[in-house]
Amino acid sequence: MKIKRLHCPNCGAIARVNGSREVLPRLRTAYAQCSNPMCSASWKVNIELSKALSPGSNLFKQAAKPAHLSINEEDIAIDMAYEFISRKNKRWSRDETVEYCADYLCHHIDTISYTRASMLAARAVADNESSHLINWRIDIDQSTSTALIINHHPTADEQIKGLGHEQRVISLRELVEFIEARDQAEQDGILL
Numbered sequence: 001m002k003i004k005r006l007h008c009p010n011c012g013a014i015a016r017v018n019g020s021r022e023v024l025p026r027l028r029t030a031y032a033q034c035s036n037p038m039c040s041a042s043w044k045v046n047i048e049l050s051k052a053l054s055p056g057s058n059l060f061k062q063a064a065k066p067a068h069l070s071i072n073e074e075d076i077a078i079d080m081a082y083e084f085i086s087r088k089n090k091r092w093s094r095d096e097t098v099e100y101c102a103d104y105l106c107h108h109i110d111t112i113s114y115t116r117a118s119m120l121a122a123r124a125v126a127d128n129e130s131s132h133l134i135n136w137r138i139d140i141d142q143s144t145s146t147a148l149i150i151n152h153h154p155t156a157d158e159q160i161k162g163l164g165h166e167q168r169v170i171s172l173r174e175l176v177e178f179i180e181a182r183d184q185a186e187q188d189g190i191l192l
Helices: 073-086 094-108 114-130 155-161 173-189
Strands: 013-023 027-034 044-046 136-139 148-153 166-171
Touching: 013 044, 073 094, 094 114, 148 173, 155 173, 166 173
Parallel strands: none
Antiparallel strands: 013 027, 027 044, 136 148, 148 166
């Protein structure tokens, strides 16, 4: 995609687009700078293909995939969040991924709040990060809201070796300390 003409919102001079990168298949981020040396404002521009104005030729059409029909908007939002996360840019941080996914959900679902979209995006990111841990499950104990119970269900190989079911309890204090440590590590530039 090429932008033919872009005017600086600050002084009105023609702006130069210095480069762009693909964020998603239908979204590019471009970097522009005012050509007026007295202004030199710069900004980031998002270019999105939002609606087809005329249908394309069937010559390039891909085979249709069956769509999953959702009963309500919550299911649709969850499906959209998982789809967005599965195609995310690998250079994004965890927080950027949640933010961009929440923006995407709010842009495409009129009735969703940004808070709810952020929670769905965070859930999709967490599920994606944990997808390889198929033997571990979190059970919510209804008797307390201050602890999580994590169960490890042994695989067939682990059962042959005599390893059985394991159960661990994590307190809310431990969870909060982990989150605070992770946030501090991200601020310090250290990845956990």
